Amino acid sequence: MDGTATTPSDSSPSQPGFIVRFFRGIGMVLFHIPFQRYQVLLDKSVPKPVLRWVISAVLLIIYVLRVFLLQGWYIVTYALGIYHLNLFIAFLSPKIDPALTDDGVEDGPSLPTKSNEEFRPFIRRLPEFKFWLSATKAIAVAMFCTFFEIFDVPVFWPILVMYFIILFSLTMKRQIKHMVKYRYLPWSQGKTKYRGKEDTGDVIR
Structure with missing residues (x-):
């Protein structure tokens, strides 16, 4: 015997107690498993945009x-409309803003501006799936708010409608001017596409 005492740090870690394991199990059932199912549903919905x-x-x-x-709940509806408008503008905008690059030329892929150029898909700042997911979540949150009187702020709703129409018009006018100035379209349909090497010479339109 060398007289060395065994300290608690030398012993192997003890197993978590019953209460800790119980609450971990509850957390797994309430959060982890539903989140996994939710993620599976989202993954299955990706190829089904319609x-x-x-x-x-x-x-x-x-x-x-x-x-x-x-x-x-008109103020909630107005906030929902503004949020959807911001998502829509991001959906129409390119991932790389040509106004921030030299001479308005993007470093990444973009749509061709001439008929004889190679097909280059439009890369959005906000992809379609994220646009849909954020918009749907916003509708669900707005619906949830309608169950609570605290969110029913008294407002004169015609003013909100007029203000939203004016804001929508000005925002879309600015977006269209941006598209015309930098010569891009926020879609890729109708452009010439080329197959792989095995189908050289075939063109998809």
């Missing part, structure tokens, strides 16, 4: 009907 947008449109119609019948 179905996704139909679901969002139905949710938006339900929300509008609820606001119309309840005659309230």
Whole structure:
């Protein structure tokens, strides 16, 4: 015996107690498993844009009907419209703003400006799936707010409607001017595409 005492740090770590394991299990059931299922549903919905947008449109119609019948929550609806407008502008904008590059020339891929140029897809600042997901989440949050009177701030809704129309018009006018100035279109359909080497010479339109 060398007289060296065994300290608690020398022993192997003890297993978590029953209470710790119990709450970990509860957390797994309440959060982790539902999140996994939610992520699986999102992954399955990626190749189905039409179905996704139909679901969002139905949710938006339900929300509008609820606001119309309840005659309230106009400020929430206005905030929802402004948020959707910002998402839409990001969806129409290129990932790399040509105004921030030298002579307005992008470093990344872009749409061709001439008919004899090679096909280059338009890369959005906000991809379609993220646009849909953020817009749908916003509708769900707005719907949730309509169940609480605290969010029903009294406002004169015609003023909000007029202000939103003016804001939408000015924003879209600026976006269209930006598209014309830097000669790009926010879509890739209708442009000439080329197949791989095995189909050389074939053109997809």
